[in-house]
Amino acid sequence: MAQTNLHLPVIQNWDCHNCGGCCREHLIEITAEEKRRIERQNWTAADGISMARPVIQKIGRNRFRLAHQDDGACVFLDERGLCRIHAKHGEPSKPLACKVYPYAVHPAGPQKLAVSLRFSCPSVVQNLGPSVASQTAAIGHLSCEIVAGKHRDHAPPIIHDSQPHGVQQATWPDFHRFLKTLDGCVADDSVVLVVRLMRILAWLELVEQSQFQTIRGAKLEDYLSLVTNAATQAQPDNDLPIHQPNRMARVMFRLIAAQYARHDTETLVRGGVITRLALLSAALRFTTGIGRIPSLNESASVSRVFGSADDTDGVHPIGGVRFSDLEMPYGGRRSDIDDLLTRYYRVKIQGLHFCGPAQFETSLLDGFRGLALMYPIIMWLARLRAARRGAEAVNLADVQASLATADHNYGYSPALGTRSALRRVTLLSRMKQLTSLLSWYSQ
Ligand code: SF4
Incomplete structure (x- = not known):
């Protein structure tokens, strides 16, 4: 393929610290070619692989994934937490999905990712680790593998599709002007993060009233600067009015939060009817919001790295807390928490990881509303962890663990990409309840 231009996040570091989390928490779908390659590797019990079940599972017509061990770990994960394919045949022999994680690449213009x-x-x-920007060569190599043979020039995600103007589409250079403005608004640390997000939600409402057939190039830059100033004036400082979300918003929010808290491993998939009934019962309790919050399985690697949300070792259930316990202030507006979540938002914006193909083909505006909703979701999950250990305030580890849990599903859980799930976010915005949720759970 022709040389691909990469847009890398400028504020993120990373390298793998072998926690083994991705090899336990992710179900790895492989291509037919990868299946043939793994079969040719001829794995046997002498390699430490259990022969109790095949190393590859069929999950549909011409669809396959790596099997898992009884404890949920990938069939190729060894007792030291290392990949057997990597150890025996080298890194290039691993499935592409394993090599790419945790990177995600998205179309960003002609020959740009x-x-x-x-x-x-x-x-x-x-x-942790060196800056992502310093890893350009390795990421470029991976990106070529990802788009090999299927590179085509995508149109940018639409800006919005709202009455009375209908679908509003920008060129790639103009689309990047929108992204740059969003990134600048999130990065403005003269106010706390929740205020920056509220300003952007006001900004989105103004943009939604405009059409962009004639507002292009330098004119668009002037327009975006005017809209940003207007949104800033609407919320000039940290003195944020707090409104409790209304009843319907709280029901919708709990249902969305429950989806983000889910951690569907191979062990759960194997659970069959009993597991499905337990999930149904939990969904009913999330709808009513009465009594105790059902147990939610936090990922073992999240618990290992950030501390268990529960005293019970092994299965790490989070529960035993009443829904009402989470509706009081938990000291969420702190600079260390803001710094973490600011980096999260900027990576998602710079990496185009919140709209278009990365987020169920949503528009820029709807995609950002969904991304804004991650703030109260992460803070609600952090409150749950804090409440579980009897603390009256969240700490950084609570927020880190909750971010890892929620982002596992963000853009990847099919349940969050259904029409009804996407519509819930739109409805929360139309009912002016997104801002209430942000302010309420920021406290
Ligand atoms: S979750 Fe991250 S740190 Fe842990 S093994 Fe996977 S890539 Fe490495």
Whole structure:
């Protein structure tokens, strides 16, 4: 393919610290070619592989994934937490999905790709390792493998599709002007993060009233600067009015938060009817919001790295807390928490990881509303961890663990990409409840 231009996040570090999390928490789908390659590697019990079940599972017509061990770990993960394919045949022999994680690449223009990272990796959350920008050559190599043979020039995600103007589409250079403005608004640390997000939500409402057939290039830059100033004046400082979200918003929010808290491993998939009934019962309790919050399985690697959310070792259930316990202030507006979440938002914006193909083909505006909703979701999950250990305030580890848990599903859980799930976000915005959720759970 022709030389691909990479847009790398400028504020993120990463390298792998072998926590083994991705080899336990992710179900790795492989291509037919990767299946043939692994079969040719001829794995036997002498390699430490259990022969109790095949190393590759069929999951549909011409669809396959790596099998898992009884404890949920990938069939190729050894007792030291290392990959057997990597050890025996070298890194290039691993499935592409394993090589790419935690990177995610998205079309960003003609022969251009934007690189983002998945915060389900604890090393990404903690910003460990060398800067991503210094790893251009390695990421470029991976990106070529990802787009090999299927590179085509994508149109940018639409800006919005709202009445009375209908679908608003920009060119790639103009689309990047929108991204640059969003990134600048998130980076403005003269006010706390929740205020910056509120300003952007006001900004989106103004943009939604405009059409962009004639507002292009330098004119668009002037327009974006005017809209940013207007949104800043609407919320000039940290003195944020706090409104409790209304009842319907709280029901929708709990249902969305429950989806983000889910951690579907191979062990759960194997659970069958009993597991499905338990999930149904949990969904009912999330709808009513009465009584105790059902147990939610936090990933073992998240618990290992950030501390268990529960005293019970092994299965790490989070529970035993009443829904009402989470509706009081938990000291969420702190600079260390803001710094972490600011980096998260900027990586998602710079990596085009919140709209278009990365987010169920949503528009720039709807995609950002969904991304803004991650703030109260992460803070709600952090409150749950704090409440579980009897603390009256969240700490950084609570937020780090909750970010890793929620981002595992962000853009990847099919349940969050259904029409009804996407519509919930739109409805929360139309009911002016997104801002209430942000302010309420920021406290
Ligand atoms: S989750 Fe991240 S740090 Fe852990 S093994 Fe995977 S890539 Fe490495």
